[in-house]
Amino acid sequence: MQTKPTTIKEIAQILGISVSTVSRALHDHPSIGLTTRAKVKKLAGELNYEPNQTAIFLQKGKTLTIGVILPELSEAFFSSAISAIEDTAYKKNYTVLLAQSHDDEQKEKQLVEKMKNHRVDGLLVSVGKNTSSYQHFENLKKYNIPVVYFDRIPAIPNIHYVACNMEIGTIEAVSYLLKKGHRAIGMINGPQTMVATGERKEGYIKAMTKNRLKYDPSLIVSCDLTEEGTKKALDELLASKRKPTAIVTFNDYVALFAIKHASKLNIKINKDLEFVSYANLPLINYMENIPAASVEQFPYLQGQKATDILMDLLHHQGTGGNEPSAFYKVIIESQLVENKK
Amino acid sequence: MQTKPTTIKEIAQILGISVSTVSRALHDHPSIGLTTRAKVKKLAGELNYEPNQTAIFLQKGKTLTIGVILPELSEAFFSSAISAIEDTAYKKNYTVLLAQSHDDEQKEKQLVEKMKNHRVDGLLVSVGKNTSSYQHFENLKKYNIPVVYFDRIPAIPNIHYVACNMEIGTIEAVSYLLKKGHRAIGMINGPQTMVATGERKEGYIKAMTKNRLKYDPSLIVSCDLTEEGTKKALDELLASKRKPTAIVTFNDYVALFAIKHASKLNIKINKDLEFVSYANLPLINYMENIPAASVEQFPYLQGQKATDILMDLLHHQGTGGNEPSAFYKVIIESQLVENKK
DNA sequence: TTTAGCTACGCAAACGTTTGCAATGCAGTT
DNA sequence: AACTGCATTGCAAACGTTTGCGTAGCTAAA
Incomplete structure (x- = not known):
């Protein structure tokens, strides 16, 4: 049959x-x-x-396929982004070849090779957090395979990317708390190595100086984003001379850890201690004790924009031109969203 | 350059x-x-x-690529499954072509066509909840493209699938509550249309009769899985003659809705009213008030098994044989897991 | 010296398309 | 009658591989 x-x-x-x-x-x-x-x-x-598409692919040298490499598929942020990517690509009749690096630079390199051999027309990348060299991506230029980075972007020039600027959102977040009357505002920030950590700190400081308040360094503590680390960070903040009445946390995971811990200490969430976070999770809708507000990073939008850019690149490179002289640099402004409870 | x-x-x-x-x-x-x-x-x-892989694909008639069609990439269950699929496929040197149906039968059909044209070697599918005909999948048999279904499987014979049987897990869940001394155990079940709803009910009844307890139908209520529906269902249960001291909920979303609602009613979670749920969310680890236990459905494992099966099919069809006479039917037994808090 | 049997390589078809460049036939124009 | 021009169609190359089969050249056995 x-x-x-x-x-x-x-x-x-x-x-x-x-x-x-x-x-x-x-x-x-x-x-x-x-x-x-x-x-x-x-x-x-x-x-x-x-x-038979494989024949057409060979003949045309195009595959109508875009590769996507990201660190962790099962993370809410990325699964939301990949959902957007697939949706957007589908509309343009492109298909998505998917791979996850697990934040392993070595594997990332292999994946790039694989994608190249599969002759994807373009690549969408969110780089692993340990990736130190970007040569494997840069090499693709030689083969005229455009790369668009999103969210986690490398610190190198002449690339297309879409990312979310945390500074504005952070300013909004801190201002929001200031308006609510808080004066001692703590921050549980991420590890010093991450770009995002710097942006948050900048935003915090700017918001304070803008409101003519002095910035107390002891109110910003780093944390390794684990549950233990968060607990320690919170304890540290609570023990500080100016005990904060509100806290901005690096992301929702950290917020939830902190909230959990604070609850155990019989602190009334968002009354004794108000939380504002950065949204990684769509799930806070389902929860009881959640941050009063979150800085939204729009994963879906980021995925969408990145795909749009790639599509654009793909359709305007017909000239087989050399490296483009202009680069897409799309910054999505993060935005504070009050969480309905 | x-x-x-x-x-x-x-x-x-x-x-x-x-x-x-x-x-x-x-x-x-x-x-x-x-x-x-x-x-x-x-x-x-x-x-x-x-x-050049495209040339090799054409020449060999194989693409070392498997297609994956599932309803929603951004749902935790599926993103976990796709993560497993990618991992497993990668190890066998296969690549994943990804698409989501958004539970739209029409789109699902188109995706199958697209996958076929891309000459995927095989397909992994979790069918949309509205899909009524499976002809589009059955057609693939003619082209010798094996299909393995997982989690949401169609009710037709002669297919390969891996799914999770909810009955055992439910029996465990109810028994767990019984052992803890509960006698009036409520259940907020899903819509009657879903297979999973039936399995849960069966499990509930079996657990009761096994323990020589009579089954009180008024303790099982249906719900449409929305927040509103859950509230209503909970109110209904709480108003019933035998007010339950424990409740089994259809899934984690429902559990969280119910817990949220119960908290507002000043009911002490897992003290006045104990919850057991089915795990869709990895996130309950981050929360404060969570079900005391969850029936785990092993999305990662399901994805892994399904991929393994597909790989096996792919490597043993070398004979170009006709429809196989034996079909993989892997049932993963759901399993009760106590949630550490 | 013939012959068999290697080793090491080349020829060419095949996979299923697309596409530049003829080639054919025919109508209309001079 | 010769020519131009158009509407249709076919030829064949090309995309980059893999692979069955053929064939050189050589060694060793008869």
Whole structure:
């Protein structure tokens, strides 16, 4: 009962015409007579003809496929982004080749090779947090495979990217708390190595100085983003001379850890101690004790924009031109969102 | 600065030998002399030769690619599953072509076509909840493209699948509560239309009768899985004659809704009212008030098993045989896991 | 010296398309 | 009658591989 897919050749043979005619007929090439065109299409329909994409890929040197490499598929942020990427690519008739690096630079390199061999037309990347060299991505330029980075972008020039600037959102977050009357505002920040950590700190300081308040360094503590680390960080803040009445946390995970810990200490969440966080999780809607507000990073939007950019690159490189002189640098401003409870 | 990828042909020309020799040399074919083999490999290395997979795909009729169609990438369950799929496929040198149906049967059909045209070697599917006909999947048999279903499987014979049986887990869940002394155990179940709803109910009843307790139908209520629906369901249960002291909820979302609502009613979670749920969310680790236990459905494991099966199918169909006479039907037993808090 | 049997390589077809460049037939124009 | 021009169609190369089969050259056995 096994059927080999119908080929253009078979159609040609049955109809007693040449393959080229069939090919053109199916593509509505104007130089093919209407009657033949109709005949071909009819038979193609009957035989359930479907073009063999692998052949077309080879012939055209294009695959209508984009590769996506990101650190962790199961993280809420990325699964939301990949969802957007797939949606957007689908609309443009592109398909998504997916791979996760698990934040392993070595694997990331291999994946890039694999993607290249698969002849993806372009690549969407969120780099691993340990990745130190970006040569494997840069190499793709030689092959005219455009790369668009998103969210986790490398600190190198001449790249296309879309990212979310945390500074504005942080300023909003701190201002929000100030407006609510808080004066001692703590921050549980991320590890010093991450760019995002710096942006948050900057935002915090700017918000304070903008409001003519002095910045107390002891109110910003680092943490390694684990539950233990968060607990320690919170304890540290609570023990500080100016005990904070509100805290900005690096992300939702940290917020939840902190909230959990604070609850155990019989601190009333968002009354005795107000929380504001950065949204990684869509799930806070389901929870009881959540940050009063979150800085939204728009993973879906980031994925969408990045894909749009890649599509644009793909459709305007027809000239086979060299390295472009202009680069997309899309910054999505983070935005404070009050959480409905 | 643009480089066209090196081809086997160029290597052949430079070395003054034929393409077939180069090809064989690169594959360590024994009929090629050691010296030529070395020469070829050396040059290939210098020229940074990478085989063009699209050509190989065409030639071999295999793409080393598996398609994955699932309803929602951004749902925790599926993102965990896809993570497993990618990991497992990667180990076997396969690549993942990803698409989401958004529970839209029409789109699902189109995706199957697309996957077929891309000549994926096999397909992994979790069907949409509205999908009523499975013809689009069945058609793939004709083309010898194996399909393995997981989690959401269609109710048709002669298919490979891996799914999670909720009955055992439910029995464990109810027994767990019984052992803890509860006698009035409520259940907030899903809509009657879903298979999973039936399995849960069966499990509940079996657990009761096994313990020689009579089954009170008023303690099982349906709900549409929304927050509103859950509230209503909980109110209904709390108003029932035998007010339950414990509740089994259809999934974590429902559990969280219910817990939230109960908290507002000043009910002490897991003291006045104990919860047991089914795990869809890895995030309950981050929360404060969570079900005392959850029935784990092992999304990662399901994805892994499904991929393994597909790989097996792919490697044993070499005979080009007809429809197999045996089908993989892997049931993962759900399992009660006590949630550490 | 013939012959068999290797070793080491090349030829060419095949995979299923697309597409530049003819080539054919025919109508209309001079 | 010769020519131009157009509407249709076919030929064949090309995309980059793999692989069955053929064939040189050589060694060793008869």
